[in-house]
Amino acid sequence: MRIVLASSSPSRRMILVNAGVDPLIRPADVDEDALLAAHEGSPAAAVAALARAKAHAVAADHPGDVVIGGDSMLLIDDHLQGKPHTREATVARWHEQAGKVAQLLTGHCILFGEQEFVETSATTVHFAQASDADIAAYAASGEPWQCAGAFTLEALGGWFIDRIEGDPSSVIGLSLPVLRRALYSFGLDASAFWR
Incomplete structure (x- = not known):
């Protein structure tokens, strides 16, 4: 029995590896765009739907394993924002969000056989009033291009986050408390997956 991560996110992988799981x-x-366009409901339900689609897309190939699907988006000014993908979009996002408070929503879907556990965690993020030069340099680094909300907490982006309220691992991309609750609901222990 293994943990299968239905994601290529290096941050999600790092969280698991640092927590003793390979x-x-x-x-x-x-x-993702089609799923979001078709989804009606709350922002939290939208990210959960994305996570659910990802988990179910790979689960059939991994019977007997625990499969994790996850997706994160930033809810700011009542709008969900995903990855910026380019330097220009990153600069524009940071000019919008600098000095503001937003919610980073991370949807989780964890599957084990026929059992499913779905939960969205919300963490409040307080963005710094970053300088234009720092915004430009951060965007040029490429680091935030593939990150929800155009930032990382665990790397260069940490310079520009004044504080968070909530689960730090969720902001990075995968909530260990949510994963623990899922495993317990399946009758499994977290330590069973440690290397």
């Missing part, structure tokens, strides 16, 4: 990495191939 996951199988099996990125899910889902059309």
